[in-house]
Amino acid sequence: MPTGRLTFRRENADNLSETPRYRSRFDERGGEHGAQGFLEFGQKEIFDYLVALQNPSMKPESREDQARQWLMELRSAGSLEVDPADLTEAQAAKYRRGV
Secondary structure: OOEEEEEEEEOOOOOOOOOOEEEEEEEEOOOOOOOEEEEEEOHHHHHHHHHHOOOOOOOHHHHHHHHHHHHHHHHHHOEEEEEEEEOOHHHHHHHHHOO
């Protein structure tokens, strides 16, 4: 399971009337890849992604609560860092390809 630092930043923070757009970046530790980004659009997509980042053995309510907390931090600060972040191979592959 690839481990590293996952950072989210709001792309259009200068225009708060627009629908939020976020860019995420994964810096993989000890891997030959990393430091690629991709765009996430809207609150629902980013929320679902934050839920999916967490350990699937956790209760769904706990995963959603943590995702809400992260989303509140992202909204208020304009950025969020999850460190350490354990991604699945499929999640990490998106960063490796720069999708």
